Amino acid sequence: MRYFLDTEFNGFGGELISLGLVPEYGDQEYYAVLPLPDDLHPWVARHVIPYLGSVPQALDNHVDGVTAAHEVAAFLSGDRDPVIVADWPEDIALFCRLLLIGPADIVDVGSLRFEFRRSPGFSTAMNSRVPHNALHDARALRDFVLGQD
Structure with missing residues (x-):
């Protein structure tokens, strides 16, 4: 199954601030907010931080990176062939970086495939119910891609 990914970063x-993963089918979604950096970029402070709590999961899922990595692995564990879809290369890079939980250690995750979907003229934020919230933006990406398929 495909999982649509969006992240917010500083x-x-x-640094990664939040991550949203939305499955192609079903309603089990993953959203995490990580500890905020000490020095926030001004644009991020204005356009991202106010919307981190715009989903119910945000109240329960402020986690450190290692916990988020284990949660992502658990979230994907029921799928033998997950495909992570993103429309921005940095989203994939930050997702992969999250999976690294030590200098020579990766969270217990199976094989993953990635699909980078370049989408000129489409903006997840412009089509999101809550722009610059990773979960809402991942939902917007899913809706866009499924509408194109």
């Missing part, structure tokens, strides 16, 4: 090349 400016270009910055």
Whole structure:
């Protein structure tokens, strides 16, 4: 099954702030908010931080990176061939970085495939119910891709 990914991060090349994964089918979604960096990029402070709690899961899922990595592995564990779909390369990079839980250790996750869907003219934020919230943006990406298939 495909899982649509969106992340929010602290400016270009910055730390992961939140992650949303939305399955192609079903209603089991994953959303996590990670500890905020000490020095927030001003744009992120204005456009991302106010919307982190815009989903019910946000109240219960403020987690550290290692916990989030284990939760992502558990979330995907029932699927033997998950495909992670993103429309921004940094989303894939941050997702992969999250899976690294130590200098030579990766969370217990099976094989993964990634699909980068370049989508000129489409903006997840512009089509999201809550722009710059990773879960809402992942939902917007799913709806867009499924509408194109």
